[in-house]
Amino acid sequence: MDSIDLEVLKTAAAWLAAGHRCELVTVIKTWGSSPRPPGAMLAIREGGEIVGSVSGGCIEDDLIASVARDGISQTIPCLRDYGISADQARRFGLPCGGTIQLAVEPLSAASGIPELLGRLAHGHTVERRIDLKTGAVSLASASADSALHIEGDLLVTVHGPRWRLFIIGAGQLSRFLAQVASAMDYRVTVCDPREEYRSGWDVAGVELVHVMPDDLVIEAHLDARSAVVALTHDPKLDDLALMEALKSEAFYVGAIGSRLNNAKRRERLKLFDLTDEQLARLHGPVGIYIGSKTPAEIAISILAEMTAVKNAVPAGLLVPHAVAAPAGTAGCALP
CATH class of the missing domain: 3.40.50.720 (NAD(P)-binding Rossmann-like Domain)
Structure with a gap:
């Protein structure tokens, strides 16, 4: 039985192998009350199919609507905030005026997902480093106390059992x-x-x-x-x-x-x-x-x-x- 995050990565890899465009969405930060913690992920493919979760469902609906409207055309990652205003908090169902920041990353063969899955299959804990300006990805070994963080334009996510x-x-x-x-x-x-x-x-x-x-x-x-x-x-x-x-x-x-x-x-x-x-x-x-x-x-x-x-x-x-x-x-x- 796979963890939710592993299921997300495996599904994204399968979509890429089948020639589909897809994005990986990761929770970066939360303020106030939020249904999902930093590091939670979902993958979304053209057509709006989704796996994983970053909220109680309301933000997922907006992501699906965005892909249905605009497709998946961006080539570099971006950061997206939800719940900044009281109106957004009501619209997206964030309790107590909570705010959530997401990284939305278009995936490709250069995203390193199969290599990441290979390392995880051997029980490794891995840092995945994404350049937010260029989308370039690299992988490195991570320690048990490593945590998701942003260093300038570099987003570092941590995968694997800790x-x-x-x-x-x-x-x-x-x-x-x-x-x-x-x-x-x-x-x-x-x-x-x-x-x-x-x-x-x-x-x-x-x-x-x-x-x-x-x-x-x-x-x-x-x-x-x-x-x-x-x-x-x-x-x-x-x-x-x-x-x-x-x-x-x-x-x-x-x-x-x-x-x-x-x-x-x-x-x-x-x-x-x-x-x-x-x-x-x-x-x-x-x-x-x-x-x-x-x-x-x-x-x-x-x-x-x-x-x-x-x-x-x-x-x-x-x-x-x-x-x-x-x-x-x-x-x-x-x-």
């Missing part, structure tokens, strides 16, 4: 978790030394390795953009990996299991050289409480909690699985 997710265990739940996380632009690695679980794995774009999980965690050099989720139910595989992850800078470390099993896990982990502060970082039972029972629902629960932690949502606004479920419910559906 967040990593390491899943311990290659079971059915891992499959759903890996698919949705990939669509959220995580670079996902699944680790399982058990051959019987690896043999049926077929999730496109997800790396599968068979080393011991704790070795993977150590070799990965986890940073503040990394998450680890242990899903095997096997202490021999989960515990050492969790110990190493809890000592790292990973922003999220979680483990499947009931409240009772996670209490036993915490007792085992206390036998290692973990501080109380490190042990408190473990999300177990993993995920937020949404009454999840199926693997797909549990995956959504886990990713919801991961997203909340990543976005620094106050813990008081969440109901984690570790909190007792309401009376009369089955509680956490994770055995």
Whole structure:
């Protein structure tokens, strides 16, 4: 499952290969309330077909009308602002008088989209540099903390996974978790030394390795953009990996299991050289409480909690699985 931005780039590449004219539209800046963040993209082709999004739909309608009226004739990029006046804010549906700045770039064979897709397919994070005066494009390696910016007449956009997710265990739940996380632009690695679980794995774009999980965690050099989720139910595989992850800078470390099993896990982990502060970082039972029972629902629960932690949502606004479920419910559906 591709992320939205990857789908935009792949569709644009297909349009170009078929001989269609098309434009790439990227959110550059927003002021006030805006439905889409900087870096969000859409592609639009002659005839008005569109993929992706830069707003709640109102600006897309204007872009489609503009292409229908004028076609795609420009040869160099331009910056376009929406929502400057109160009238525009009402017209384009920008809440609270919000303003959005877009880069509208006509694409061609010289735009480097196939090369960019090739680098992304290998898991690279890439800076795409566009000269706003000439339209010339170049690609360069980007670091995880690179961000979209404009330097004079040079627009620099960043593409590729800047967040990593390491899943311990290659079971059915891992499959759903890996698919949705990939669509959220995580670079996902699944680790399982058990051959019987690896043999049926077929999730496109997800790396599968068979080393011991704790070795993977150590070799990965986890940073503040990394998450680890242990899903095997096997202490021999989960515990050492969790110990190493809890000592790292990973922003999220979680483990499947009931409240009772996670209490036993915490007792085992206390036998290692973990501080109380490190042990408190473990999300177990993993995920937020949404009454999840199926693997797909549990995956959504886990990713919801991961997203909340990543976005620094106050813990008081969440109901984690570790909190007792309401009376009369089955509680956490994770055995």
